[in-house]
Amino acid sequence: MERIVFVHGSVANGEATWSGQRTLADRFELAVLDRPGFPPNPLVERVDFEEHARWVGERLRDGDHLVGHSYGGVISLLVAAGRGDLLRSLTVIEPPAAGVALDDPVVARFAAEGAAFWAQTPKDDPEAFLRGFLRMVGSAYDPPSPLPPDVEQGARTLMVERGPWEAVIPLETLAAAPFAKLVVSGAHSAAFDAICDALERELVAERAVLPGYGHSVARHPDFNATLADFIDRATAS
DSSP states (O other), X not given: OOEEEEEOOSSSOHHHHTGGGGGGGGTSEEEEOOOTTSTTSOOOSOBOHHHHHHHHHTTOOTTEEEEEETHHHHHHHHHHHHSGGGEEEEEEESOOOGGGSTTSHHHHHHHHHHHHHHHHSOSSOHHHHHHHHHHHHTOOOOOOSSOOHHHHHHHHHHHTBOOXXXXXXXXXXXXXXXXXXXXXXXXXXXXXXXXXXXXXXXXXXXXXXXXXXTTOGGGSTTHHHHHHHXXXXXXXX
């Protein structure tokens, strides 16, 4: 049975992010990771995509299919560049890897706004910080107030993330890697679309667009079928 390793993004842990993918367990072995700083793990003082890429890489097995959403997509790109010998496929969903498309004014503005938000937004109110972040990335999630403990922990972890716009993605290494690649976006953000377009072009990747669910693209009713079909073809090849 083929194994899929799921890497969540910011705020929500693996269980919350990938709840809609549980039905894939009928066909695949699912490894849903909870990165350091996210429930049920304790809080951390700093989240760095490079450190988390090493952490994810240590949990891979030969022949895995790696799937990463948002910040987890940035991590997964770095994992795939460093441990591509273990992978059969890579899927990234709207990774905020702005560095791959900074020549696009929309992406450059997105990166600058993110850097300004982290630098200027007070860190003494996790709920306010979280709501501002959700607006910035185009998420439809409206958290309850006050925040439940797991969401508050996710917000506190969010506040100590290293900005993903700082990530240097080894595009040539990834393009040369033999594993299959899929880039997915939700057609709700010009910046995310441009980043995904650049990754499609530079990695010679397949591309899927699943609109209507904002940044939570994996909740689209066609996502599981799209992913399963891609993995089936990657396995067969």
